[in-house]
Amino acid sequence: PALAKENNCLNAAKACNLNDTCKKYRSAYISPCTSRVSTAEVCNKRKCHKALRQFFDKVPLRHSYGMLYCSCPPGDQSACSERRRQTIVPACSYEEKDKPNCLALQESCKSNYICRSRLADFFSNCQPEVRSLSGCLKENFADCLLSYSGLIGTVMTPNYLRSPKISVSPFCDCSNSGNSREDCEQFTKFFTDNVCLRNAIQAFGNGTDVSTWHSTAV
Amino acid sequence: ELIKGQGRGCLLKEIHLNVTDLGLGYQTKEELIFRYCSGPCYDSETNYDKILNNLTQNKKLDKESPSQTCCRPVAFDDDLSFLDDSLEYHTLKKHSAKKCACV
Numbered sequence: 001p002a003l004a005k006e007n008n009c010l011n012a013a014k015a016c017n018l019n020d021t022c023k024k025y026r027s028a029y030i031s032p033c034t035s036r037v038s039t040a041e042v043c044n045k046r047k048c049h050k051a052l053r054q055f056f057d058k059v060p061l062r063h064s065y066g067m068l069y070c071s072c073p074p075g076d077q078s079a080c081s082e083r084r085r086q087t088i089v090p091a092c093s094y095e096e097k098d099k100p101n102c103l104a105l106q107e108s109c110k111s112n113y114i115c116r117s118r119l120a121d122f123f124s125n126c127q128p129e130v131r132s133l134s135g136c137l138k139e140n141f142a143d144c145l146l147s148y149s150g151l152i153g154t155v156m157t158p159n160y161l162r163s164p165k166i167s168v169s170p171f172c173d174c175s176n177s178g179n180s181r182e183d184c185e186q187f188t189k190f191f192t193d194n195v196c197l198r199n200a201i202q203a204f205g206n207g208t209d210v211s212t213w214h215s216t217a218v
Numbered sequence: 219e220l221i222k223g224q225g226r227g228c229l230l231k232e233i234h235l236n237v238t239d240l241g242l243g244y245q246t247k248e249e250l251i252f253r254y255c256s257g258p259c260y261d262s263e264t265n266y267d268k269i270l271n272n273l274t275q276n277k278k279l280d281k282e283s284p285s286q287t288c289c290r291p292v293a294f295d296d297d298l299s300f301l302d303d304s305l306e307y308h309t310l311k312k313h314s315a316k317k318c319a320c321v
Contacts, residue, residue, distance in 0.1 A: 007247075010247055010248070013248055013300070013301065014247075014248060014249045017248060017249060017250050017251075017298060017300065018234070018249065018250070018251055020296070023250075023296060023298060024296040024297075026299055027296065027297040027298055027299035027309050028297075030299035030307050030309055031297065031299070031309050033307075034307045034309070082305055083301060083305070086301055086305055086307075089307065
């Protein structure tokens with residue numbers, strides 16, 4: 001059927017390259033994020049992160065969100081979802097040789113003022129509330145999506161995990177947590193299993209959230 | 219008033235293409251706007267061009283035929299990036315025109 005073949009993430013990439021602003025800032029981050037600087041490093045991560053922050057700062061949301069929050073058929077593990085995972089060029093912006101502990105990563109985020117404030121915004125705006133219809137304590141998907149995308153280009157850069165459900169995480173885990181294991185798992189769950197964030201992403205992908213357009217019109 | 223060096227007919231045009239239409243060997247479903255320069259450049263001919271014309275017609279230049287005024291890009295569009303079917307990114311530079319002139 002035609003519907004199953006529709007790749008929303010590909011369509012968003014096409015729309016971006018037909019828009020001069022999106023095209024310009026897209027290649028402005030893909031270049032540094034894919035240029036090898038030495039035999040040891042696949043890219044200059046600092047430049048890649050900076051260009052990614054610029055992309056989400058300067059490009060109209062319908063294009064930047066269109067690529068970041070595009071919806072893929074449930075169970076799709078290939079064309080659509082892989083493209084969505086590649087949006088931020090994870091080989092440079094996300095992956096590291098070693099996976100740090102999430103609480104240690106949070107500490108290093110707190111030592112940087114951009115990261116610290118963006119992480120605080122994310123925790124405040126994507127706070128889940130199971131009793132609310134939206135799944136969010138602050139019933140505002142637009143603010144949640146904005147704070148999530150604001151983390152991209154910090155040490156807390158999150159990305160989609162290869163999972164049948166929508167699940168995201170920064171590049172860290174809870175090994176070597178010692179007696180802070182519970183705190184660490186609570187921290188990771190806010191990313192990987194957050195009903196507010198998941199509903200916000202799904203609502204954007206399905207085009208069912210009109211508030212996003214009204215409250216953050218650029 | 220015509221700007222010197224700019225032919226009246228030499229214009230920036232654009233066409234919506236698939237990246238594969240470019241024939242550069244990439245396998246992808248992504249698309250782009252390709253801009254190119256096209257049109258005649260008679261208006262901006264210099265004495266140099268007239269002399270070349272006359273010398274060619276009078277067969278004074280043996281077998282040589284030096285190029286004449288051409289409608290060409292004098293500035294290029296921003297770079298274009300795309301993801302190919304094997305999930306690899308590519309960035310094209312100087313692939314599309316931004317400004318044209320008779321040169």
